[in-house]
Amino acid sequence: MxxxxxxxxxxxxxxxxxxxxxxxxxxxxxxxxxxxxxxxxxxxxxxxxxxxxxxxxxxxxxxxxxxxxxxxxxxxxxxxxxxxxxxxxxxxxxxxxxxxxxxxxxxxxxxxxxxxxxxxxxxxxxxxxxxxxxxxxxxxxxxxxxxxxxxxxxxxxxxxxxxxxxxxxxxxxxxxxxxxxxxxxxxxxxxxxxxxxxxxxxxxxxxxLPAPRFPADAKVLSRVTAAAFNQRRKMLRAALRALAPDIEDRLRAAGIDPTRRAEQLSIAEFCALAREIAA
The missing domain is CATH 3.40.50.150 (Vaccinia Virus protein VP39)
Known part of the structure; x- marks a missing residue:
């Protein structure tokens, strides 16, 4: 050596x-x-x-x-x-x-x-x-x-x-x-x-990276991903219910089927949902 x-x-x-x-x-x-x-x-x-x-x-x-x-x-x-x-x-x-x-x-x-x-x-x-x-x-x-x-x-x-x-x-x-x-x-x-x-x-x-790949508030994205993956076996409409009472509408507004699960979403989709939640 x-x-x-x-x-x-x-x-x-x-x-x-x-x-x-x-x-x-x-x-x-x-x-x-x-x-x-x-x-x-x-x-x-x-x-x-x-x-x-x-x-x-x-x-x-x-x-x-x-x-x-x-x-x-x-x-x-x-x-x-x-x-x-x-x-x-x-x-x-x-x-x-x-x-x-x-x-x-x-x-x-x-x-x-x-x-x-x-x-x-x-x-x-x-x-x-x-x-x-x-x-x-x-x-x-x-x-x-x-x-x-x-x-x-x-x-x-x-x-x-x-x-x-x-x-x-x-x-x-x-x-x-x-x-x-x-x-x-x-x-x-x-x-x-x-x-x-x-x-x-x-x-x-x-x-x-000089800037994140997609726009999103870091704190909101952190909350969304934590909630989604804490109950990753559940559909998103159930896993994210605590984040917003109208979560199904928010998911659809972000272009996401509420029956999908966390591991199926891309980073771009999580960021879109974080922007919808923040709004």
């Missing part, structure tokens, strides 16, 4: 600092530095960007991002045990790594970064979907970031890129694809991680 920098191998770092992965924190460490560098390269040219990383752990991906030329990396880590290992990386890359101890769900990421911003992370399994939803479901667009290059369980990645009519198509598919180009760029087997998870993982990239 070729070295990407002058720092020691990750297995040595983990052994020296006693960094056994904790299930309660959703930790699965990726130790192959060639793979972490490959993930960093998947995010595109980093040389002029600040990069936000959530859950760096012992710093494998952090090193990949720095070695690939990121202008500055802000790494948010909840596990205090990892801070000494990350401090060693900061010393090896003077002025380019800022480590923030804390919960990524409670931190204002925008305040830590200078545009342009890319987010690249092997997200902890227990908070990954919630973080993604927060980055996508915002009032103002474009967002503070240009792209998201994130690792998820394969089933979550498939939901993000799913097309209408598929079993995996849902609210997350619409939130992502309404405002972004979304694609899976890499698959990783369980044995690439320590400890090995029971599922395959995928790296997904979402590139922010």
């Amino acid at each position: 070729a070295a990407i920098d002058a720092l020691p191998p990750l297995r040595e770092v983990i052994a020296r600092h006693g960094l056994s992965a904790r299930k309660a924190l959703g930790q699965n460490f990726l130790l192959d530095l060639n793979l972490t560098a490959k993930i960093a390269r998947a995010a595109g040219d980093l040389t002029g960007s600040d990069v936000l990383e959530v859950g760096p752990g012992p710093g494998g991906l952090t090193r990949g991002l720095l070695a690939e030329g990121a202008r500055r990396v802000v790494a948010v880590e909840k596990d205090a045990r990892c801070l000494p290992a990350l401090a060693e990386i900061a010393a090896a890359y003077p002025g380019r790594l800022e480590v923030v101890e804390g919960d990524a769900l409670a931190i204002d990421h925008r305040a830590l970064l200078t545009p342009p911003v890319k987010i690249v992370a092997n997200l902890p399994y227990n908070v990954g979907t919630e973080l993604l939803t927060r980055w996508l479901d915002v009032a103002d667009w474009p967002p503070f970031w240009q792209s998201l290059t994130l690792m998820f369980q394969r089933e979550v990645a498939e939901r993000i890129v799913a097309a209408p009519g598929s079993k995996t198509y849902g609210r997350l598919s619409i939130l992502a694809q309404w405002r972004c180009e979304a694609r899976i760029v890499m698959d990783l087997p369980p044995e690439a991680f320590t400890p090995a998870p029971k599922v395959r993982s995928s790296v997904i990239q979402l590139t922010a």
Whole structure:
């Protein structure tokens, strides 16, 4: 395995600092530095960007991002045990790594970064979907970031890129694809991680569009999709009844048959319905 920098191998770092992965924190460490560098390269040219990383752990991906030329990396880590290992990386890359101890769900990421911003992370399994939803479901667009290059369980990645009519198509598919180009760029087997998870993982990239694909109020669209997919087996006239007493008329006004189900509607149709509800 070729070295990407002058720092020691990750297995040595983990052994020296006693960094056994904790299930309660959703930790699965990726130790192959060639793979972490490959993930960093998947995010595109980093040389002029600040990069936000959530859950760096012992710093494998952090090193990949720095070695690939990121202008500055802000790494948010909840596990205090990892801070000494990350401090060693900061010393090896003077002025380019800022480590923030804390919960990524409670931190204002925008305040830590200078545009342009890319987010690249092997997200902890227990908070990954919630973080993604927060980055996508915002009032103002474009967002503070240009792209998201994130690792998820394969089933979550498939939901993000799913097309209408598929079993995996849902609210997350619409939130992502309404405002972004979304694609899976890499698959990783369980044995690439320590400890090995029971599922395959995928790296997904979402590139922010200058404007949403179709006009709609973000809050209304979020409400409509949440209601529709919370009862996805029901016809829309039943699943959406709580949104408006005249929901059947609203559906027909948007050009949608009230007897259809949520997974059958395109993003354009959901946006048309959101505009009708808002009106």
